[in-house]
Amino acid sequence: MMESALTARDRVGVQDFVLLENHTSEAAFIENLRKRFKENLIYTYIGSVLVSVNPYKDLEIYTKNHMERYRGVNFYEVSPHLYAVSDNSYRSMRTERKDQCILISGESGAGKTEASKKILQYYAVTCPASEHVQTIKDRLLQSNPVLEAFGNAKTLRNDNSSRFGKYMDIQFDFKGAPVGGHIINYLLEKSRVVHQNHGERNFHIFYQLIEGGEEDLLRRLGLERNPQQYQYLVKGNCPKVSSINDRSDWKVVRKALTVIGFSEDEVEELLNIIASVLHLGNVQYGGEDSGNACITSDTQIKYLARLLGVNGTVLTEALTHKKIIAKGEELMSPLNLEQASSARDALSKAVYGRTFTWLVNKINASLAYTDDSYKNWSVIGLLDIYGFEVFQNNSFEQFCINYCNEKLQQLFIELTLKSEQEEYEAEGITWEPVQYFNNKIICDLVEEKFKGIISILDEECLRPGDASDITFLEKLEDTVGGHPHFVTHKLADGKTRKVMGRDEFRLLHYAGEVNYNVNGFLDKNNDLLFRNLKEVMCMSENKILNQCFDREELTDKKRPDTAATQFKASLAKLMEILMSKEPSYIRCIKPNDSKQAGRFDEVLIRHQVKYLGLMENLRVRRAGFAYRRRYEVFLQRYKSLCPDTWPNWRGKLADGVATLVKHLGYKPEEYKLGRSKIFIRFPKTLFATEDALETRKHSLGESPQHVLLSLPTIGIQAWWRGILARRRAQRRRQAADTIRRFIKGFIYRHQERCPENEYFLDYVRYSFLMKLRRNLPKNVLDKSWPTPPAALTEASEHLRKMCMQNMVWTYCKRISPEWKHQMEQKMIASEIFKDKKDNYPQSVPKLFVSTRLNGEEINPKVLQALGTEKMKYAVPVTKYDRKGYKARPRQLLLTANCAIIVEEAKLKQRIDYKALKGVSVSSLSDGLFVLHVPSDDNKQKGDVVLQSDHVIETLTKVAICADKINNININQGSITFTVGQGKEGIIDFTPGSELLVAKAKNGHLSVTAPRLNSR
């Protein structure tokens, strides 16, 4: 148990750095690593992060027995190991049903790839298996030698250095058996195909083929069993390496290819390509005199033509010419020597690089989980990716790699801080903010749109004119020159200048400073292959190349994304993948540069501790409390130290722990009790307790009987309680997370959409829309509408308009012609009378009728006299004599052309609408109105004073029939009218209690109109 190992702490240090008394001291940290390393204890925790130091020797700690020891056992109960991390991830995946990932980082040679292989082996051995699963397990394991043969090489730092980044998903079914896998590769170092630094080699496969390939095979490929013969293999002057046996590796790779499911044909095509690359490297150019490159010997071309299945003449031309399109015509322009060799190298790199991607796809197809019926698998991802790199001369590749590490560091900070904070919250313990360096500023410097280094590089690559690596550097100075993490020779102070070239820029990474030489940045970022070389490859009969070089690429006018942009996009994708999973970390450290066992180079290690951010990690982990354990674990271990808890505590666990620590004399500032755990602030408190336990053990005698007897039961209880508590914790975590997101979103709600507020904004939008759905207005007159959140004002307004339009439209569709007619008349009435005449409001709800007198009520003689003239409306009216204002019953008939006043069978007066000058009416509630006619018309005997009980309807009809909508005059007080022969009469209107029409003493007609409530 970890706790038991606490006792051995003086000799082998602590197995969890959080127990270091002096946790801020780097020296103490390194001393702890050293002590343990000397004892072959290469693994140490920082909380749940595993730190691993490469032993450079085989340790007996990876046996099947060891695997069994770690299987299903709690993380802290056994000494730190890769297997503990693997098992912990596996169990979390199974019990919490959450996808996991294990991030392995560290510099070249630190042991990342070894670690990832050991994890894979652990799963292959310990997970349940069926027959199908066995095949998948084999394929998963065998994918490694194949990918390593094609993607690893000997470098100065590592004899088996991975020259590509790798992320591998292992998929598990509901029984926990591995059933499939998927690999994503990142940025293969293609330049190695054509050039190697001194002491380094090309990719292993070339040497394996030459050393291990059967005579027959080599003959077919036109190869000799001597790497010295090949230009692409001699640059590093190091074809043989003592630690590598190419011949036996060849056998392993050949077998692995078969296990993965390569057919004989596919293997042959693959080897044809590998051999072709070697032949390409040997293509020699001559023609210095003319300046135009030509190929001096056609031996290689012959092999190439056969192996690639292309036309030799076409290939020769493509290797010496460049196709240019001028004025719509294609021209072949000869290349000079330098251009031709770089075209050739570009082809070799493209062919190798694309074949590598094809290989990964092929392996993926063979690992794919094909059982569609069961999609519910869980995943553990393994990330083995290049660590931070600093060389004497750093180029584009190091720039990409270090950018990648910058991103991973960001993820690491974010996730460790987050999980630490979440644990405090879940336990109900106040979180004290931790100061840490957030490297987002550096990530932004590299990747920000338009302003970041990658954007500027792309811009230089794409712009017309004389862009060069140096103009790129100048652009950088102009654009990001002021950035605190960026320096160039020109911008630097005197001291820095001394250690910087004029063609370099320096980035101040989180891990340290790196100078990048801009030479080659543009070319590497462009990664161009001449069009005619592409065309030749598209014509290849080699089936693999055929898939690698797609003809569509030739017709596609769009420029492919640059290398840096592609890399940036793939990293963004990777971050997304990792974010969706529960991470575990393995931080690998390389003890020395000479690959020697037992040598602990302090300077080198200090550097790695720094740039892996381990001290910072520890600081975060130790920010509050050094040690935390679940109540049951703590109580179980120390219960013998208190009479109240010994031999068993029967009450609540928390109370038991409280009683125990009180008895032990813990001071209040030394510990806190959370919901399910005790948190102890200082290691010394724990060590004192541990020492007390040691003493107590002696007095009790080792392992009392009853403790042993109850162990299995306790184990099961603990396990089950663990599961329950984990579930609870997860639920709490989720709830806390939601609330946190909500609060943050609320604070940021007025800002542009950003990660902080998107959840909140989405929620607010969603709830507004749902509320709206329930509360839509029911009809056109209903003007209610829920108030939208600020972010939705515009959309809400659009929706409101649309909703209204829709209601109006539905309403209109339902209207009958009669109703439409009615509405039209009501509209006109409203235009004329609304807010002007007192009895208008009363008229609104009453429907207008087509006539107030039917056929029988009108004298037949009148009807006869009308003849064909169609009657449009008839209403009984009262006519007031012009002189005595006597009231007489009359009928008013409206036809298409005139208004007629009828007395019984007589047509008393006929007023053509043309002659109708206007109509006057009062603003009060009476029904009187005057039809004005021209006074010089002798036929007419002056204006007509009438009264209708339906004055609004009557006058609306008059207005429509006579087309006099604008001639209805509404008067206040009195109306003057002509009586004939130039004389005038006056009607006075006054409000009163009831309707009264009578001749007044002044000779006027006086009308008293009842007051209505409406005005």
Ligand SMILES: Nc1ncnc2c1ncn2[C@@H]1O[C@H](COP(=O)(O)OP(=O)(O)OP(=O)(O)O)[C@@H](O)[C@H]1O
């Ligand atoms: N756990 C280990 N036990 C024994 N030897 C190890 C262990 N880990 C690493 N090594 C040795 O160190 C060498 C380098 O390790 P590895 O290839 O895993 O490094 P790496 O971190 O993947 O480096 P690179 O970034 O260059 O790929 C291995 O070939 C092996 O010899």
Ligand SMILES: [Mg+2]
């Ligand atoms: Mg590696």
